[in-house]
Amino acid sequence: MAPSAIHDTHQLGAALESISDAVDEVNVLKARAAAKKARLEEQASFDSESYFDSSKDKASFRQYESACDRVKNFYAEQHAKQTVAYNIAARQRFHSKSRVRPEMTVWEAIEKLNTLIDESDPDTELSQIQHLLQSAEAIRRDGKPRWMQLVGLIHDLGKLMLFFDGAQGQWDVVGDTFPVGCRFDERCIYPETFAANPDSRDAVYGTPQGVYEKGCGVENLIMSWGHDEYLYLVLKDQSLIPREGLAMVRFHSFYPWHKEGAYRQFMAEGDEVLLNAVRAFNPYDLYSKSDDVPSVDELKPYYLELIDEFFPRRKIRW
Numbered sequence: 001m002a003p004s005a006i007h008d009t010h011q012l013g014a015a016l017e018s019i020s021d022a023v024d025e026v027n028v029l030k031a032r033a034a035a036k037k038a039r040l041e042e043q044a045s046f047d048s049e050s051y052f053d054s055s056k057d058k059a060s061f062r063q064y065e066s067a068c069d070r071v072k073n074f075y076a077e078q079h080a081k082q083t084v085a086y087n088i089a090a091r092q093r094f095h096s097k098s099r100v101r102p103e104m105t106v107w108e109a110i111e112k113l114n115t116l117i118d119e120s121d122p123d124t125e126l127s128q129i130q131h132l133l134q135s136a137e138a139i140r141r142d143g144k145p146r147w148m149q150l151v152g153l154i155h156d157l158g159k160l161m162l163f164f165d166g167a168q169g170q171w172d173v174v175g176d177t178f179p180v181g182c183r184f185d186e187r188c189i190y191p192e193t194f195a196a197n198p199d200s201r202d203a204v205y206g207t208p209q210g211v212y213e214k215g216c217g218v219e220n221l222i223m224s225w226g227h228d229e230y231l232y233l234v235l236k237d238q239s240l241i242p243r244e245g246l247a248m249v250r251f252h253s254f255y256p257w258h259k260e261g262a263y264r265q266f267m268a269e270g271d272e273v274l275l276n277a278v279r280a281f282n283p284y285d286l287y288s289k290s291d292d293v294p295s296v297d298e299l300k301p302y303y304l305e306l307i308d309e310f311f312p313r314r315k316i317r318w
């Protein structure tokens with residue numbers, strides 16, 4: 001529409017809106033193309049050498065036996081309440097059309113998350129923003145792909161769900177995860193606390209195979225509801241992060257699987273790739289907790305650009 005054809009402010013408004021829609025569309029396409037190119041270039045390099053070596057005292061992390069009561073009470077509650085019925089309800093709530101989905105940019109989300117103190121974590125006294133930056137910085141320092149740096153930066157943003165409608169408390173947000181609908185494995189932390197979960201006495205849910213078929217694929221398990229699954233659901237439709245990156249988000253708390261080797265009976269052919277990705281990511285999540293405290297202001301410009309690259313739309317629907 002030529003400017004001379006615009007007679008009133010109404011028309012002008014509509015014209016401007018359609019221009020900005022078109023610009024949006026072009027940006028989406030550009031971002032997709034750039035991300036695809038970056039992906040192809042970097043895909044192969046993420047699981048090479050790890051940055052963690054002898055300089056870290058790995059044995060000092062995740063000491064649950066000597067953890068404080070806050071952590072022990074947290075898991076007692078989580079393990080009692082994560083039932084199949086609850087998990088189905090949580091997913092219905094997430095997908096419900098009537099759910100009000102807050103909208104904010106990734107950086108706004110990072111800032112908002114900063115007020116949360118994770119009751120399940122025995123290892124960090126630092127804030128969430130610092131943990132996210134530490135993870136991302138460690139990945140960057142090691143020369144890993146940009147999408148993996150981004151995963152480091154955002155992997156815990158699902159914890160935001162604690163501030164949204166329907167949140168029950170920390171027990172369905174943080175902590176290690178495990179599948180529901182089958183026997184709780186002994187290799188989960190504090191396995192004895194599952195006795196308080198009614199599913200452990202269920203005729204089907206209490207068996208090793210439970211509701212699943214052998215080799216059904218790790219992506220088909222109903223994982224205990226929490227920040228991993230939630231963020232995965234948000235990212236899979238709204239970001240350009242590759243499959244391995246999505247797996248890093250979705251299973252990063254699934255320690256009984258990626259660290260202890262439990263639940264392997266459910267792995268399908270090809271799941272090894274996902275397991276390797278999650279394992280490659282884990283040290284950056286866990287051991288970077290002892291690194292120096294990063295400067296948020298200094299790092300912000302770098303990460304804002306990184307976010308732009310993989311999120312075609314600035315505002316995300318959470």
Ligand SMILES: O[C@H]1[C@H](O)[C@@H](O)[C@H](O)[C@@H](O)[C@H]1O
Nearest residue numbers: 118120121174175176252253
């Ligand atoms: O306490 C931690 C923390 O909540 C992490 O964000 C989660 O990924 C871990 O698995 C959990 O054990």
Ligand SMILES: [Fe+2]
Nearest residue numbers: 155156252253
């Ligand atoms: Fe996490």
Ligand SMILES: [Fe+2]
Nearest residue numbers: 131155156285
């Ligand atoms: Fe984390």
